Amino acid sequence: MATRTKAPTTTELVQAAISGRKTDVVGTLVALGLLVTIFVSLGVLVTLLADMLIKGWSVFAERGLDFVTSPLSPDPAKAGLSQGIFGSVMLMVFVVVVAFPLGVGAAIYLEEYAHDTRLTRFIVANMRNLAGVPSIVYGLLGFTVFVQLLSGVTNGRTLVSGGLTLAVLVLPIMMITASEALRAVPEALRQASFGVGATKWETIRHQILPVALPAILTGSVLTVARAFGESAPLLLAGAVLSNFFSAPAGTGFATLVTEADYTALPIVVFNWARQPQKEFIAITAAGIVVLLVMLLLINGAAIYIRDRTSRK
Amino acid sequence: MSEPMNRLVTTPAAVGDSASNVASAAEPSAVFSVTDLNVFYGDFHAVKDVGVDVKEHEITAFIGPSGCGKSTVLRCFNRMNDLIETARVEGSVRYHGVDLYGNDVDPVQVRRHIGMVFQKPNPFPKSIYDNIAFGPRIAGFKGNMDDLVESSLDRAALWDEVKDILNQSAFALSGGQQQRLCIARAIATSPDVLLMDEPASALDPIATLRIEELMHELKSDYTIIIVTHNMQQAARVSDRTAFFNVSLNEKGQRTGHLVEFDETGTIFTNPAETATEDYITGRFG
Numbered sequence: 001m002a003t004r005t006k007a008p009t010t011t012e013l014v015q016a017a018i019s020g021r022k023t024d025v026v027g028t029l030v031a032l033g034l035l036v037t038i039f040v041s042l043g044v045l046v047t048l049l050a051d052m053l054i055k056g057w058s059v060f061a062e063r064g065l066d067f068v069t070s071p072l073s074p075d076p077a078k079a080g081l082s083q084g085i086f087g088s089v090m091l092m093v094f095v096v097v098v099a100f101p102l103g104v105g106a107a108i109y110l111e112e113y114a115h116d117t118r119l120t121r122f123i124v125a126n127m128r129n130l131a132g133v134p135s136i137v138y139g140l141l142g143f144t145v146f147v148q149l150l151s152g153v154t155n156g157r158t159l160v161s162g163g164l165t166l167a168v169l170v171l172p173i174m175m176i177t178a179s180e181a182l183r184a185v186p187e188a189l190r191q192a193s194f195g196v197g198a199t200k201w202e203t204i205r206h207q208i209l210p211v212a213l214p215a216i217l218t219g220s221v222l223t224v225a226r227a228f229g230e231s232a233p234l235l236l237a238g239a240v241l242s243n244f245f246s247a248p249a250g251t252g253f254a255t256l257v258t259e260a261d262y263t264a265l266p267i268v269v270f271n272w273a274r275q276p277q278k279e280f281i282a283i284t285a286a287g288i289v290v291l292l293v294m295l296l297l298i299n300g301a302a303i304y305i306r307d308r309t310s311r312k
Numbered sequence: 313m314s315e316p317m318n319r320l321v322t323t324p325a326a327v328g329d330s331a332s333n334v335a336s337a338a339e340p341s342a343v344f345s346v347t348d349l350n351v352f353y354g355d356f357h358a359v360k361d362v363g364v365d366v367k368e369h370e371i372t373a374f375i376g377p378s379g380c381g382k383s384t385v386l387r388c389f390n391r392m393n394d395l396i397e398t399a400r401v402e403g404s405v406r407y408h409g410v411d412l413y414g415n416d417v418d419p420v421q422v423r424r425h426i427g428m429v430f431q432k433p434n435p436f437p438k439s440i441y442d443n444i445a446f447g448p449r450i451a452g453f454k455g456n457m458d459d460l461v462e463s464s465l466d467r468a469a470l471w472d473e474v475k476d477i478l479n480q481s482a483f484a485l486s487g488g489q490q491q492r493l494c495i496a497r498a499i500a501t502s503p504d505v506l507l508m509d510e511p512a513s514a515l516d517p518i519a520t521l522r523i524e525e526l527m528h529e530l531k532s533d534y535t536i537i538i539v540t541h542n543m544q545q546a547a548r549v550s551d552r553t554a555f556f557n558v559s560l561n562e563k564g565q566r567t568g569h570l571v572e573f574d575e576t577g578t579i580f581t582n583p584a585e586t587a588t589e590d591y592i593t594g595r596f597g
């Protein structure tokens with residue numbers, strides 16, 4: 001070989017071929033842009049929270065637990081959330097007791113038993129539509145059906161009416177959540193179960209439901225959280241929007257639920273927000289903080305349930 | 313209605329005794345006798361005019377290219393096709409002389425006598441113990457469950473590997489172990505027949521070999537039908553082989569049909585049909 005310049009070795013050729021700038025300009029810009037979107041969303045949330053905490057802090061500092069345990073009052077220095085919290089918690093009990101079994105039952109039927117006919121698909125499509133109906137429409141339904149038509153059962157503007165209204169509101173969402181959880185169970189599991197001679201119900205009870213349960217429970221808790229924050233339908237379904245109402249001292253629990261006036265946390269906050277006096281600004285903010293904390297607790301419960309049930 | 317059937321086939325041995333009274337001693341009697349079997353999924357004609365006799369304590373292999381309907385036919389034997397809403401079965405599938413599609417036949421009872429192992433291992437998301445115990449439990453098993461779990465796992469050649477971890481999730485096992493667990497699960501309800509739908513196709517060669525050895529051992533107690541893509545597997549394990557093929561029907565649909573059914577040795581060395589020879593020599597499929 002009489003070449004003047006030495007021919008490049010394989011190592012040198014490969015070195016040249018796989019060397020590069022190592023910077024992906026477009027990719028970096030996209031990543032930065034995406035990061036900005038996170039900061040914008042988080043920023044809105046943090047600003048809201050900070051604003052509420054700053055405005056409402058004086059209430060917690062001065063009154064402490066008294067703010068949570070006091071009843072409504074026209075005097076902002078005395079008004080508290082106890083009736084709102086009681087109402088909201090009882091409404092959630094109604095939602096869980098009524099909408100959970102109905103929604104999960106309907107989902108099991110549709111996913112496991114119903115034949116795939118046009119009627120089934122029509123029903124499922126409409127359940128999805130119902131889940132998107134504005135909540136105020138459910139409020140109208142609650143007013144005409146539960147407050148007026150069924151007043152013999154619900155005693156008119158009571159927690160029963162409000163609870164049933166919210167239960168109907170979340171029923172389609174509950175059903176869709178449960179349907180999706182059931183649909184996510186692998187077909188191979190059903191085949192395995194039928195293959196060893198299980199009946200349909202044995203398959204559902206022992207194989208499908210245990211697998212779908214974490215997702216069903218998590219979805220249901222989140223659905224309940226949604227109902228917890230609703231105010232519009234309750235305004236129509238008879239929740240009291242007032243600075244003051246009370247049942248006579250010593251009214252029994254059953255009477256409070258089935259006969260007495262009621263309100264809910266978001267309604268109380270809404271009512272305070274529309275009061276003209278400046279002093280109401282602070283307790284409105286404090287009320288919102290309590291509402292958000294309770295929502296966080298419900299969502300936390302969803303995460304806890306999911307971890308607990310899926311680990312088994 | 314399920315009671316007499318239960319008594320008839322409580323143990324494989326009992327079936328053998330009653331059947332040997334009828335059939336001649338030399339020829340094993342037919343567990344399944346299929347004639348003019350046609351399967352449709354909606355308008356789709358999946359399998360056309362299949363007729364096979366499956367003999368007792370033999371391994372019968374179904375081979376053929378994809379879409380030839382071999383799995384579809386297999387799923388007629390334990391009425392698994394019932395789970396597909398649009399499926400329709402015509403013709404006759406007789407199990408020890410009883411029409412499996414007769415009016416008073418309960419598919420749930422059928423599946424307790426005719427176990428199935430699927431292509432991909434599909435253990436229940438439960439403990440190893442509960443995987444085995446589920447079938448017997450729902451069938452109302454009254455005996456000692458611990459013994460049954462042990463003997464089932466033992467026969468599936470899995471006991472030594474799992475005896476100390478019975479309460480662990482079945483998903484902790486390797487793919488091959490999971491498939492043997494599925495075989496143990498199928499055995500636990502003391503069936504008479506085992507249907508295997510490509511049981512080793514998702515496994516590595518060593519796990520495959522173990523499954524094949526297991527099939528040889530199980531043959532003495534069970535009648536086995538295996539669907540396989542692997543011709544060598546069919547040649548290694550089976551006594552009789554059915555070759556299925558696909559053809560276009562008048563509507564342009566790919567319909568499966570049975571080409572040839574004979575002793576495995578004959579199918580692989582001296583097939584009657586050219587299509588069979590082309591397939592096993594690898595000229596198509």
